[in-house]
Amino acid sequence: MVSEQQEVLDIFTRTKALLTGHFVLRSGLHSGHYFQCAQVCQRMDAVTRLAELLIVKLRGYKIETVLAPAMGGLVIGQEVARQLNARYIFAEKENDRLVLRRGFKFAPGEPVLIVEDVVTRGGRVLECIDIVRQGGGVPVAVAMLVDRSAGTMRFDIPALSLLELSFPTYPADQVPAALASLPVEKPGS
Secondary structure (H helix, E strand, O other), X not given: OOHHHHHHHHHHHHOOOEEEEEEEOOOOOEEEEEEOHHHHHOOHHHXXXXXXXXXXXOOOOOOOEEEXXXXXXXXXXXXXXXXXXXXXXXXXXXXXXXXXXXXXXXXXXXXXXXXXXXXXXXXXXXXXXXXXXXXXXXXXXXXXXXXXOOOXXXXXXXXXXEEEOOOOEEOHHHOOHHHHOOOEEOOOO
């Protein structure tokens, strides 16, 4: 593992954002690992460092605005924008879809970076890409702390992550014996 990836993994482990045990995920599937990014985002020293590492990957991109989906991307998105000295806005749910509210708008052709904490299937990122385009901006890249698809999630713009993780999941009736022997936790998303 590259030293940067090890540093990131150490941050997630130290802040108890990456848990091991027996978990029931929001989907109802069971897993031996659970990622709770809110745990890392409550430690501003960790958020600062993770943003620094993301920004290194963004060299060469013209970015005027950072857009983050609420709730997960709020903390890391704001810190990335602060370090880039860029404008920061966020999308929030309305009728189960992400929208811009609070008077947020894009200038025509405005280059926008989308920042998210954890991406599993990419639905919220895709919604943000659509929001930027429909608003006249240009989505230039997606930056995320963790790609839980282990690199299989694809967008039509570059996607950069600090970690790629994928853990096995199991239906309730197919949980391996070693996992089934552990107490079940449902930590919530």
